[in-house]
Amino acid sequence: MLRRLLLLLLGTLLLSVCLDGTSGIPVPDERQVNGTVGGSVLLTALIPPGKAVAEIEWNFQLQDDTVLVIAEFTKGNFGRPDPGDRFQQRLERANETTLRLKNLVKEDSGVYTAHVTFESGEAPTQTFRLVVSGTSKAIEQWNLLVCLFIIAMPFLT
Structure with a gap:
């Protein structure tokens, strides 16, 4: 017995x-986004009504706390400061405020930050914790x- x-x-x-059961310790005002290996996720910066966006800078924080600028949305244009980085061709602009990450791998898990700059000069930050699970x-x-x-x-x- x-x-x-x-x-x-x-x-x-x-x-x-x-x-x-992967779990990270969330920070205040952090939104968790879940994805699966091979899938895709959308990271959407929330914009208050009546605010005009001048630029959104998207960052990814590496394990050693190094921060990479991975994408920039400026006045309708999509830019990749380093198209040869670890994300390669897997990042795209889904719309004016949304970054799409395709063909997810486990190593994509981590903290993503959207630095939104409004035409009025305000620059709030929005944080996303991506958790990628599964293998296939x-x-x-x-x-x-x-x-x-x-x-x-x-x-x-």
């Missing part, structure tokens, strides 16, 4: 690891089956 209880406890622990649908399904088998093992003996 004790053996079954220990195996069940171990199975539950392994299941929590298998499901990859087939691998996720395989991992789930393995985890379920581990949990069911005590009941099969």
Whole structure:
């Protein structure tokens, strides 16, 4: 009986690891955005009514706290300061205030910042925490089956 209880406890622990419950500590006014490997996400800077946008600068914070300027929206134009960066051709402007990141990889997880400059001179900052999960649908399904088998093992003996 004790053996079954220990195996069940171990199975539950392994299941929590298998499901990859990635969690970051949110900062105030941070919006979490969830994506899956291979998918795409939209990061939308919220603009109050009546405010005219002069520029939006999009940044990505690396693990070592280095900040990369990854895109700029200036008066209807889309610019990439370094098109050869880690994002390559995976970034695009979806509309006047939205950045689209395509073909997500796990390493895209992290903090993105939109520095919005209004024509009035105000410059608020909006922060997004992107969490990219999964590897591929087939691998996720395989991992789930393995985890379920581990949990069911005590009941099969």
